[in-house]
Amino acid sequence: MHELSIAQSMIELIESEASRHAARRIRKVRLVVGEMSAVVPEALQFCFEVASEGTVAEGAGLEIEKRPLKARCKACGRAFAVQDYAFICPSCGGYHTETISGNELYVDCIEIDDVE
Amino acid sequence: MEVKVGARVLGANEAVAGENRQRLAARGIYCINIISSPGAGKTTILEKTVEILKHKLRLAVIEGDITTTLDADRISAHHVAVHQINTFGGCHLDARMIRRALDEFDLSNLDLLIVENVGNLICPADFELGEDAKVVVLSVPEGDDKPVKYPVIFQRAGVLLLNKVDLLQHSNFDQAKMRRDLKRLNPDLVIHETVATTGQGLDQWCDWLVEQAKAKKAAMLRDEAK
Known part of the structure; x- marks a missing residue:
């Protein structure tokens, strides 16, 4: 359900970009998803296909780039990869x-x- | 042709949440967004909270549910302004729903707005409503592993109400482990232990709310004086 509303928000965003550039068709969409975003890529792929039907993005490929979880210590400034959600x-x-x-x-x- | 977009997917929701936040700040209304799994005790906590606070603060409640007005009926029995939002299948409230609900209240006559989100630990975490703080309710029977299984909401929350602590003695819930996990995820999280059915721990929670509401009103008055 959550992925469906994300997909719908994506379509709204893409449609406004498409009309700004007078595009008739979107071939590809590149989405960046952080590890901490509560989004399941496979579920989003499916929802994107459903939500894009009949829109300018129908048939567009969805490329998802994942970003790992990283934090910076406020005390010493060290940047580090977060393992098992232990900040x-x-x-x-x-x-x-x-x-x-x-x-x-x-x-x-x-x-x-x-x-x- | 490739076109750079660089726009947050939930940017439209965040923009409306920002409008809601400004609208509430202009009236000095403190707003909390209560989030939990179904059955953690949100509505019972809310009923008791409303009963304790209704003579101290001017408050209103927004109830989010997939269907039914059962929860809104429970709150309105306490003679408090309440507005029910039915999401009809939607798993979370969003900022536009709150914007419409705000029109239903007399904002010039309000100190505290409590939003009870749809019972779900995942989706509501991503949808800002314009609240000052997210409040997570976790009940003992759900288990001590929930913070690491649902890290997003536990990291973004300002307060945790650990409910049904009277059941600790009957369960293998490891509170030390839960607190250790939470410290790594959200070191500033405020934790209150409660038993909603008996009212245990709710006075401290309500004192905390009154403090926040007072600070918000004071900030509004300072802004007005400028």
Whole structure:
């Protein structure tokens, strides 16, 4: 269900981009999904196909690029890959961190066809 | 031809959430978004919370459910303004639904807005509503592994209500493990232990809410004075 509303939001976004560029057809959509985004790529592929029917994005390929979870320690500044959702600095043991990668959920680019 | 887009998929929802946030800030209304699995005790906590707070704060409730007005009926029995949103299959509330619901209340006469999301630990985490804090309710029978299994919501929450703690003695729920996992995920998370059915722990939770609501009103008055 969640993936369906994400797919619908993607279609809205793509449609407005397509009309801005007077595109008749979208060939490809590239989506960036962070590890922390609650999105299942396979489910999203399926929902995207369903949601794109009858729109400018019908038949478009969906490429999903995954981004790993990384954080930076607020105390010592060390950037590190987060394992098992433990946001704990491997250098100083600090718990206060900021996520620098892994929360992404954005349409990076689209490939358009047949400019009018 | 390749066209760079670089737009967040949920950007439209986030923009409306930002509008809701501004609307609430202009009136100094503190807003919480309560999230849990079905059956964790959200509505019972809400009933008790409303009963404790209704003479201290001017409050209103937005109830999110897939169908039925059962929860809204339970809250309105406490003589509090309540608006039911039925999502008809949707697994979460979104900012547009809240924008419409805000029109149903007299915002100039409100201190606290409580939104009870659809029972689900996954989807509501991604949809900002314009709230000041997400409040997660986790009940002991669900198990101590939920924070690591649903890390997104437990990381984004400001408060955890650990409910049904009277059942700890009958279960293998390892509270030390849960607290260790939570510290790694969200070191600033505020945790209250509660038993909604008896009211245990709810006074501290309500005191916390009153404090937040006061701070929000004070911030509004400071902004107005500028």
